[in-house]
Amino acid sequence: MTPVTSFAGKRVAVFGLGASGLVSAQALVAGGADVAVWDDHRPGREKAAALGLKLEDLVTADLTGYDSLILSPGVPLTHPYPHWVVVKAQAAGVEIIGDIELFVRERAHIAPDAPLIAITGTNGKSTTTALVAHLYQTFGYEVEVGGNIGTPILALNPPAKGRVHVIECSSFQIDLAPSLNPSFGLLLNITVDHLDRHGTMEHYAEIKERLVAKADVAIIGVDDDICAGIAQRLRGQGRAIVPISILHPAIPDGIVLEGTRLVRKSGGQASTIADLAGIPSLRGTHNGQNAAAAVAALGPHGFELELVQEGLRSFPGLAHRMEEIGRRGKVLYINDSKATNADAAEKALQSLDDIYWILGGRAKEGGIGPLEPLFPKVAKAYLIGEAAEPFAKVIGEAIPYEFCGTIERAVDSATRDAEASTTPSPIVLLSPACASFDQFPNFEKRGDKFREVVLAKLAEPPKT
Structure with a gap:
């Protein structure tokens, strides 16, 4: 931990008690600050209390006595509108900063x-x-x-x-x-x-x-x-x-x-x-x-x-970012779950060929329209999640596609088609071009599910 000694003797409020908020409060206490914490949600407050941190209801507190408000980056500062604690701190003339x-x-x-x-x-x-x-x-x-x-x-x-x-x-x-x-x-x-x-x-x-x-x-x-x-x-x-x-x-x-x-x-x-x-x-x-x-x-x-x-x-790479899971016969499986928008998915499509592409989730602004020039690199698309229908309309007749709904069904279908292909090195690629929040709490959990399903598939003997 980095004790924040530069705030020794100061009175500091911490709002938003996820991982960074809790650590910020502990680091400030360790550095000698007088710290009070709060969160809109009870689980965060309970975690803070279990760590011995001082709770103060910032809804009713007078913030004019504080030197700083430490805000979680997940709390809106400006858009779509400032969170109530931001408005209150600004009215009290209290600086609003984060853990960085x-x-x-x-x-x-x-x-x-x-x-x-x-x-x-x-x-x-x-x-x-x-x-x-x-x-x-x-x-x-x-x-x-x-x-x-x-x-x-x-x-x-x-x-x-x-x-x-x-x-x-x-x-x-x-x-x-x-x-x-x-x-x-x-x-x-x-x-x-x-x-x-x-x-x-x-x-x-x-x-x-x-x-x-x-x-x-x-x-x-x-x-x-x-x-x-x-x-x-x-x-x-x-x-x-x-x-x-x-x-x-x-x-x-x-x-x-x-x-x-x-x-x-x-x-x-x-x-x-x-x-x-x-x-x-x-x-x-x-x-x-x-x-x-x-x-x-x-x-x-x-x-x-x-x-x-x-x-x-010797760089090992990161999970969920063009992560090679393994091969089943001639078929290579790549986990690019971190591709939560079209720009990120574009990078994967540009770098590969003969792609059996698993995509979909909760669509972001712009959808997959910008990816149309890369459709010729895709042998077939396998659509999952909320974006399946609108993505199918964009794809149209450019490439074959299949509604799969879930990653499990998509991996099964993509494996079937990739193994049946006559090309030497087909790739089953999860590069969703979408947020995960329709089916998973984050892209990591989505990638973990893909890896789990693929590893089970790799344990099966390949078709000849």
Whole structure:
């Protein structure tokens, strides 16, 4: 845990008692703050009481006596409308921040030069976070990994010289971290997402930009117009920028992907960093972008090519992100449950061929219309969840499809058809292009179900 000593003697309210809220309250108490906690829901309050935290009903409390309100990133700050506790804190003149901000202030207080690498983007941020951490471990560093990727940031060991913190940040967390100033800030991409919480693309992009705006070095993917504009704006302000690109290998400076090779461009010169061919965990051009960003985040270590190449080759990848489950005869099964929107699913479809595609769930804005150019790569689609009917209308007669309803039936049908195909390497791919909330609490549970069903299938003898 990171005790928040920079808040010693302050009176702090914590609202939202999920994992990060509970850890934030404990870290503040450990640092000497006077802390009161509350949640709209009884289970959260019961967990807090069991941990010995002081409950105070913030509905009736006078917030003018508090120095700060620590808000869970899951609680609406601005859209679709501010939560009642936000309105109340603003009326009382109380700052509203989150756990990332607490960590940033503690770092400034006890170890301002401690390495902090913060990563965001609409897609790819979890893989990039894990890869950055893995590369630093390859170089022998003590590495702490957390944030949006799973472990709350304040549950990690405190910042210290030689200890690298690699933190994934969602837009919700960045919105509550006004002082965020990482050593390396990584902004991978920005596409439509979370507009229910941010209102407009302009607001969403402005929040994402904050992660790199104060970074010592800003590493920015320049393949979408919004991020390219952010890079240009920060460069104009004199900030240190490292562009990364998979679409524009001719850029004069930065790290690009040429075929399967990562190439560093500098002053008109080009040098190969590594070849990603044959690394299953980094399959696809989207992972080329992730790898380029991760190598850039190594700073001077990125020029130590032997260790860089070793780290890339040994990266195990993440569950639910182009995760190879196994083979049954000639059929390969891939779990890409993290593809909760069309942009993420596009990456999987682009990197594979002869696909037996399992998709559906709760559709997001835009549906699968943007994926139509990739339909020729799909042998057949297997539709599950709420989106089955509207997705079938989009598919039309472009490719065969089957209504399956559940992952179990989809795996059975896709296996049957893939085994019957005359092609040498068919792939059964779960890449839903949807949220999971119609059938599962999160994409992890959806991917776990797919893995469970596939592993049972692999235990059966393949048909001959």
